[in-house]
Amino acid sequence: MRVTIADVAAKAGVSTATVSYVLNKSNRVSKKTRERVLRAVEELGYQPNALAQGLVKNETRNIGVVIPHTAESVFSDPFFPELLKGIGTVVAREGYFLLLSLLGATEDFVSVLSNMISQRRVDGIIVASTPRDSEVVTKVREGGLPFTLIGPCFLPDVHSVDVDNEEGAYRAARHLIDLGHREIGYISGDMRFDYAVQRYRGFQRALDEGGIGSAHVHLGDVTHRSGQRGARHLLENYRGITAIACASDMAAYGAIAAARELGYRIPDDLSVVGFDDIPFAQEHEIKLTTIRQPISKLGYLASENLIARLTDSTKPVGPERMIIETELVVRDSTAPPNNAGRADL
Amino acid sequence: MRVTIADVAAKAGVSTATVSYVLNKSNRVSKKTRERVLRAVEELGYQPNALAQGLVKNETRNIGVVIPHTAESVFSDPFFPELLKGIGTVVAREGYFLLLSLLGATEDFVSVLSNMISQRRVDGIIVASTPRDSEVVTKVREGGLPFTLIGPCFLPDVHSVDVDNEEGAYRAARHLIDLGHREIGYISGDMRFDYAVQRYRGFQRALDEGGIGSAHVHLGDVTHRSGQRGARHLLENYRGITAIACASDMAAYGAIAAARELGYRIPDDLSVVGFDDIPFAQEHEIKLTTIRQPISKLGYLASENLIARLTDSTKPVGPERMIIETELVVRDSTAPPNNAGRADL
DNA sequence: GCTCATAGGCTAATCGTTTAAGCATCGGTG
DNA sequence: CACCGATGCTTAAACGATTAGCCTATGAGC
Numbered sequence: 001m002r003v004t005i006a007d008v009a010a011k012a013g014v015s016t017a018t019v020s021y022v023l024n025k026s027n028r029v030s031k032k033t034r035e036r037v038l039r040a041v042e043e044l045g046y047q048p049n050a051l052a053q054g055l056v057k058n059e060t061r062n063i064g065v066v067i068p069h070t071a072e073s074v075f076s077d078p079f080f081p082e083l084l085k086g087i088g089t090v091v092a093r094e095g096y097f098l099l100l101s102l103l104g105a106t107e108d109f110v111s112v113l114s115n116m117i118s119q120r121r122v123d124g125i126i127v128a129s130t131p132r133d134s135e136v137v138t139k140v141r142e143g144g145l146p147f148t149l150i151g152p153c154f155l156p157d158v159h160s161v162d163v164d165n166e167e168g169a170y171r172a173a174r175h176l177i178d179l180g181h182r183e184i185g186y187i188s189g190d191m192r193f194d195y196a197v198q199r200y201r202g203f204q205r206a207l208d209e210g211g212i213g214s215a216h217v218h219l220g221d222v223t224h225r226s227g228q229r230g231a232r233h234l235l236e237n238y239r240g241i242t243a244i245a246c247a248s249d250m251a252a253y254g255a256i257a258a259a260r261e262l263g264y265r266i267p268d269d270l271s272v273v274g275f276d277d278i279p280f281a282q283e284h285e286i287k288l289t290t291i292r293q294p295i296s297k298l299g300y301l302a303s304e305n306l307i308a309r310l311t312d313s314t315k316p317v318g319p320e321r322m323i324i325e326t327e328l329v330v331r332d333s334t335a336p337p338n339n340a341g342r343a344d345l
Numbered sequence: 346m347r348v349t350i351a352d353v354a355a356k357a358g359v360s361t362a363t364v365s366y367v368l369n370k371s372n373r374v375s376k377k378t379r380e381r382v383l384r385a386v387e388e389l390g391y392q393p394n395a396l397a398q399g400l401v402k403n404e405t406r407n408i409g410v411v412i413p414h415t416a417e418s419v420f421s422d423p424f425f426p427e428l429l430k431g432i433g434t435v436v437a438r439e440g441y442f443l444l445l446s447l448l449g450a451t452e453d454f455v456s457v458l459s460n461m462i463s464q465r466r467v468d469g470i471i472v473a474s475t476p477r478d479s480e481v482v483t484k485v486r487e488g489g490l491p492f493t494l495i496g497p498c499f500l501p502d503v504h505s506v507d508v509d510n511e512e513g514a515y516r517a518a519r520h521l522i523d524l525g526h527r528e529i530g531y532i533s534g535d536m537r538f539d540y541a542v543q544r545y546r547g548f549q550r551a552l553d554e555g556g557i558g559s560a561h562v563h564l565g566d567v568t569h570r571s572g573q574r575g576a577r578h579l580l581e582n583y584r585g586i587t588a589i590a591c592a593s594d595m596a597a598y599g600a601i602a603a604a605r606e607l608g609y610r611i612p613d614d615l616s617v618v619g620f621d622d623i624p625f626a627q628e629h630e631i632k633l634t635t636i637r638q639p640i641s642k643l644g645y646l647a648s649e650n651l652i653a654r655l656t657d658s659t660k661p662v663g664p665e666r667m668i669i670e671t672e673l674v675v676r677d678s679t680a681p682p683n684n685a686g687r688a689d690l
Numbered sequence: 691g692c693t694c695a696t697a698g699g700c701t702a703a704t705c706g707t708t709t710a711a712g713c714a715t716c717g718g719t720g
Numbered sequence: 721c722a723c724c725g726a727t728g729c730t731t732a733a734a735c736g737a738t739t740a741g742c743c744t745a746t747g748a749g750c
Binding site for chain 4: 692695697698699703715718
């Protein structure tokens, strides 16, 4: 049988209330008693039952993390793992636990989510990267628990953190233009997600400013496969293309693979720029030029924001909407256009 | 304010006991009352508070998942994500929630873990891939909660699931030998983990049977970087090598990258075989010959085993130790040795 | 008409904590 | 010496559910 506060009280010869006061650092207990209690706690290895504690304090010390993507896609990209890492670190440091909700089948996800909320299993929620107008955000809002979004958000009164997607994509495109590229392809993310729209807009803005007009766009998603398909499609249909920008690093590597199969050398015949800066980008044979977004920092910030709101309602928690900067990292996948081009193709 | 069972009782004009009986499917309630109660539940959107429920039933409906690796390495490899996917699916289906414990700093990991247990935050625990003799397993054992291990395990009375690592590696090596390779390199996993030892043993057994004697071994780990380093080391030191087997797919791709940089063509000059069959292995430019392990199935089995033990102690739960088979998947990274070799180097 | 089993509800104890309120004890003050 | 305010501890009421056991009305059996 588990050891309860009553066992400790009996052993120390005091009431349970006194034990509780000792453990909750009240100064209402004499030094002598305090020590006796602490010794008993030590000897019995007592730890308060989280359920009982939660019931009376009305808190669980659990933070829900909601990732409304199929587990498939969640981890095909290193984005979420990295995010979880940031979240996990802060959450553990602050003495909370992580209740993870992965998407299985769509229909029961929302019900799992609302169970999580209405059964009061968590004190607050972090929602990672949800599509625009998703039912998930609505549900979480209705739940009435504090929550923080990771990703683009235009709703009022919602706390969110995100990187400056538009500026990032702008920098990527700008880098290509500065190198001298004029015929540029773009492999987008899934446009149901606002980050994909924002990145596309940043990209297009750079082209507009450069007087290049509109790009050759392939509507894709962030996967390797999408990058392959996109590059094949772009390169086969628009012969003059000398550079491709992608909405993710995984897609960029897919594009590189497809381009090579078509006989392009990277970066000589084709420049490719990604977005994310996943660890792989420095390890691959072709080190990727990309836009670094500090993913785990997003996780840090989101959890710190949420926990701050949970613990002390008087403490200032920073702005509702936090946008952090990206950074262009130039490696080996981009170069000035080879003017000979692939005329031979 | 949240709606409690008392609110429902008041609205339906009955006692809380009756509401509870209705919700717990007792037949002690008349049809008329039952319907009245259910209507009230519906209208108020009542959901029982998990804490209160857990307190009296002495269960949390949470399953702890313990991954004793740095979050860094956890997700640099698609192994854990895939595992989580399997676990998450079953856990959600059975109405449980996932309490995730990632390793931050080593020292507090064990304490976080024992908090999880002794504060009674979970009903059972899944421990994924722990090093030999790790403190983690000891702690979990002491905790007294049911748990299931994913990975090699030689402890008595411990439930575990794993793939047949030795047989898998044996098959990989055997495949190379059958193709005609005689000078074979091996890039191992981290030998503090038993799976790495088992794979190495399987590999060596195939060589022994083939009368090849001992291999050129590089002690590494499962990362891309390790594969790069390993291949570079092996190829630079042992000139005759025509094939390399790796303890993971990521390492295999690292090896491929390094080999290509050294001027080797895959598979013409060098065959490479991996282990895992991560999704990437079919998407990469060079489709990888590898040993498929059904990772998410490991997750399935582990959670089903654990939950079976939690729910009904009478139900049979299968054997303590479950080993599932691997499968050789032949793709494009292996071929018969090119006898001209790299004599030119 | 009386007894008695049963269906169908309620009361109250319980799970393991926290915490407001109450009650001694004690030293100091007028 | 009576009184007072700390000090230090205890009692008991919550928190929101479950469930054993009790009570009452109803109808069947004799």
